Amino acid sequence: MIKESPRACSTAIQRDIVPAGDYYIQIIKQGQTVRLVDLEGNQAADTLFYSANDPGERYSATDTIREQGNLYLTAGSILKTNENNDLLEIVADTCGRHDTVGGACASESNTVRYDLEKRGMHACRDSWMLAIQEHEEFGLGKADITHNINFFMNVPVTPEGKLTFEDGISAPGKYVELKALMDTIMLISNCPQLNNPCNGYNPTPIEVLIWD
Amino acid sequence: MTLDVINPNAAECRYQTTLNSGQHWSLLVRRDIQMTLTDLSGGSNVGMLLYNPTQLSEKYNAPDTLKCQHTFKLTRGHCLYSDMGRIFCSIIEDTFGWHDTVCGNSHSSHIQARWGARNYQQDRNDWHQNGYDSFLVELAKYNLTRRDMAANLNWFSEVGASDDGQLALKRHSKKDDRVTLRFEMDTLVVLHTCPHPLSEAGHYPRTSVQLELMQSQPMAADDPCLNYCQENQRGFENNSLYHFGLQTLYRSMP
Ligand SMILES: [Zn+2]
Numbered sequence: 001m002i003k004e005s006p007r008a009c010s011t012a013i014q015r016d017i018v019p020a021g022d023y024y025i026q027i028i029k030q031g032q033t034v035r036l037v038d039l040e041g042n043q044a045a046d047t048l049f050y051s052a053n054d055p056g057e058r059y060s061a062t063d064t065i066r067e068q069g070n071l072y073l074t075a076g077s078i079l080k081t082n083e084n085n086d087l088l089e090i091v092a093d094t095c096g097r098h099d100t101v102g103g104a105c106a107s108e109s110n111t112v113r114y115d116l117e118k119r120g121m122h123a124c125r126d127s128w129m130l131a132i133q134e135h136e137e138f139g140l141g142k143a144d145i146t147h148n149i150n151f152f153m154n155v156p157v158t159p160e161g162k163l164t165f166e167d168g169i170s171a172p173g174k175y176v177e178l179k180a181l182m183d184t185i186m187l188i189s190n191c192p193q194l195n196n197p198c199n200g201y202n203p204t205p206i207e208v209l210i211w212d
Numbered sequence: 213m214t215l216d217v218i219n220p221n222a223a224e225c226r227y228q229t230t231l232n233s234g235q236h237w238s239l240l241v242r243r244d245i246q247m248t249l250t251d252l253s254g255g256s257n258v259g260m261l262l263y264n265p266t267q268l269s270e271k272y273n274a275p276d277t278l279k280c281q282h283t284f285k286l287t288r289g290h291c292l293y294s295d296m297g298r299i300f301c302s303i304i305e306d307t308f309g310w311h312d313t314v315c316g317n318s319h320s321s322h323i324q325a326r327w328g329a330r331n332y333q334q335d336r337n338d339w340h341q342n343g344y345d346s347f348l349v350e351l352a353k354y355n356l357t358r359r360d361m362a363a364n365l366n367w368f369s370e371v372g373a374s375d376d377g378q379l380a381l382k383r384h385s386k387k388d389d390r391v392t393l394r395f396e397m398d399t400l401v402v403l404h405t406c407p408h409p410l411s412e413a414g415h416y417p418r419t420s421v422q423l424e425l426m427q428s429q430p431m432a433a434d435d436p437c438l439n440y441c442q443e444n445q446r447g448f449e450n451n452s453l454y455h456f457g458l459q460t461l462y463r464s465m466p
Contacts, residue, residue: 056358065316070378071314082361104275115446161283
């Protein structure tokens with residue numbers, strides 16, 4: 001569902017650019033709103049969320065999918081934890097649909113999906129691995145790197161049960177906005193994938209804005 | 213429950229047990245063993261998680277499994293992938309045709325809302341168990357916690373999606389439907405027989421599933437899982453590297 005935000009960029013308390021292939025980790029306080037902007041279009045922001053007070057409680061794709069009875073995320077979606085609690089709500093969305101089935105790219109899955117020799121290529125999961133190594137203060141480990149959201153990605157399912165990776169329905173300047181319903185750690189890998197159309201074979205930066 | 217304990221390596225050796233609904237089970241299943249699940253009653257659901265027993269952080273990865281094979285449903289020919297690009301097991305037989313791996317588990321709150329609270333005092337072993345707690349119990353036996361829980365499989369439950377993503381539990385297996393998994397590496401299998409989280413059955417389902425283990429046949433060159441797609445061929449190459457089977461790994465070289 002397309003829903004524009006009433007928030008002006010000028011009133012944000014924090015603005016950051018995340019280049020393609022980098023990670024971004026940040027605490028969003030309960031009641032704060034975060035906006036992710038697809039600056040150049042066709043980008044994928046592979047994102048995980050955790051309770052800041054108890055990182056063992058974290059975003060769960062299956063709980064979210066089951067509770068809303070729908071595969072796609074958009075304005076109005078409540079993101080659920082593995083304890084089936086409310087973690088965040090998508091309060092604005094100018095893209096219309098975000099994927100949470102396709103998961104993140106990884107060096108290991110790249111060998112299967114594309115070529116055994118692609119293992120050396122940079123991938124989202126490696127960005128997350130570096131993030132948890134460089135930020136021990138969040139208390140995250142490999143077991144916490146789970147099934148994520150791919151903001152701006154379009155992964156439709158056909159009636160015959162096929163999973164397809166379509167060109168993005170996003171475009172330059174499209175955004176999604178989330179309100180934190182508990183203190184939340186947000187961990188983004190701005191996808192470096194060069195092998196599929198999820199980011200048009202050309203990974204580009206995203207912007208992160210936060211409002212009180 | 214039977215097992216040829218005199219000669220457990222014999223090709224004809226089998227183990228079989230029956231799980232009623234609401235149970236949980238686990239076993240370290242070795243490479244080259246196959247597991248057949250048969251729905252003895254119809255209407256069953258089997259939740260399943262897979263781990264590498266020598267490196268428990270390597271676990272079943274639903275997204276990689278689906279996107280590597282460009283599929284939303286799981287059926288014969290599909291392989292079940294770990295997060296490390298390897299194949300835990302292959303689906304070598306399936307009479308049902310469409311198994312779910314995106315809907316996860318029921319929590320106790322769902323079961324209570326639909327069919328009443330779990331109550332051992334009153335119901336003994338017919339109590340209303342839920343999938344999430346069942347996994348927690350079984351995982352604790354291996355020092356695993358909720359942090360280690362991944363998106364699970366739901367055998368015998370077909371969940372389809374409409375154009376706009378609305379999900380529906382469309383079909384359960386009928387009596388005698390079965391699925392056979394051939395294990396391609398040693399795998400810790402954790403499962404429960406609790407209802408599918410989208411089940412709207414009038415009563416808490418009372419079903420039974422037979423679980424059978426036996427030696428598998430070696431994979432042939434025309435194996436349907438190996439040849440399902442090029443991705444699976446590369447997945448098996450990763451397994452060969454894991455097992456250090458270099459003759460397979462480099463079979464494409466002159
Ligand atoms: Zn990626």
